């Protein structure tokens with residue numbers, strides 16, 4: 001029997017790799033041509049054009065479902081503007097941050113500040129009031145007479161952060177120009193949530209959405225074309241079978257035409273095929289990839305819950321029934337075993353609705369005649385998945 005490590009290393013060395021350039025399958029890769037998005041590229045460029053003529057562009061809001069090419073188009077337009085302004089003396093700063101990657105509003109503003117070139121002394125990483133952080137950023141723009149474009153990707157998360165901390169920051173950001181004597185600040189917000197606007201303060205809507213570009217969904221045929229081009233660049237020739245390509249496009253195009261999901265699928269399928277030392281990516285590899293991606297998503301979301309949410313999920317798994325009352329008594333039992341104080345039934349009822357939003361559990365209202373109504377919950381994922389994910393959690397080990 002050959003050594004398992006050597007076998008894998010030999011295979012890697014013998015060059016049996018079907019993916020020739022992995023970076024091309026990464027979501028940050030900017031392809032040379034952006035297909036099916038000419039009109040959107042034109043609209044975003046038009047909207048930001050004034051900066052090349054030394055005046056302030058209007059704030060812009062870009063909408064569309066996940067994976068419809070919003071970030072790609074905005075980044076490409078910014079890159080092209082950047083290339084041109086590097087040759088001119090007009091001071092422009094194009095700044096990008098993703099709200100989802102910053103857990104606090106403070107963090108997001110500091111990320112902008114750092115990209116403007118502000119150091120830790122000018123803008124400390126913690127400790128100031130939000131209004132002070134904002135003031136310092138504006139002072140920096142003012143003093144250096146910069147014309148800045150702040151791109152806030154996944155701005156819906158920022159809106160959530162704002163609503164949690166109760167700060168009026170979105171409004172202030174959109175009206176920043178009124179406080180600037182020199183230089184300017186333009187906001188470009190990117191949102192996955194089409195109902196995002198409805199959740200905003202009307203004052204913010206009117207200034208943030210001065211211009212809007214909507215990205216429509218890709219259809220299966222368009223996703224297929226995007227995939228074909230990416231496969232040509234990333235894989236060695238003829239290593240992806242046609243049915244595999246079609247299945248990727250169908251799976252990703254089926255819901256709302258998510259190009260990111262299509263590219264993820266082909267990347268993971270390619271990795272699975274390589275691991276099995278296959279010379280081609282087949283439909284089966286794509287199916288396996290789809291299951292793996294789904295499982296990873298469930299696992300990440302289960303792991304991210306705080307302790308009491310995890311206890312509630314285990315309580316549903318173990319409860320002799322599924323009404324809120326039954327789940328609560330099962331939860332109380334688990335709290336006792338792990339030696340934690342239980343939360344109130346009211347809080348657990350609220351928590352159940354929150355967990356339901358993530359899709360891990362589903363609830364159904366049951367009418368019980370004169371006894372009123374109760375909500376029954378069940379898991380939408382397998383008990384095995386929960387046990388596998390929680391088994392490394394020291395507090396939970398005894399109750400799984």
Ligand SMILES: Nc1ncnc2c1ncn2[C@@H]1O[C@H](COP(=O)(O)OP(=O)(O)OP(=O)(O)O)[C@@H](O)[C@H]1O
Nearest residue numbers: 027034035066067068069070071072192226259260
């Ligand atoms: N028209 C296209 N041509 C080539 N690749 C594309 C196209 N549209 C999207 N992609 C690719 O699909 C992936 C997702 O695109 P992008 O990140 O721009 O989507 P998004 O709409 O910003 O989604 P999200 O809101 O989830 O970030 C990226 O890898 C991107 O390169």
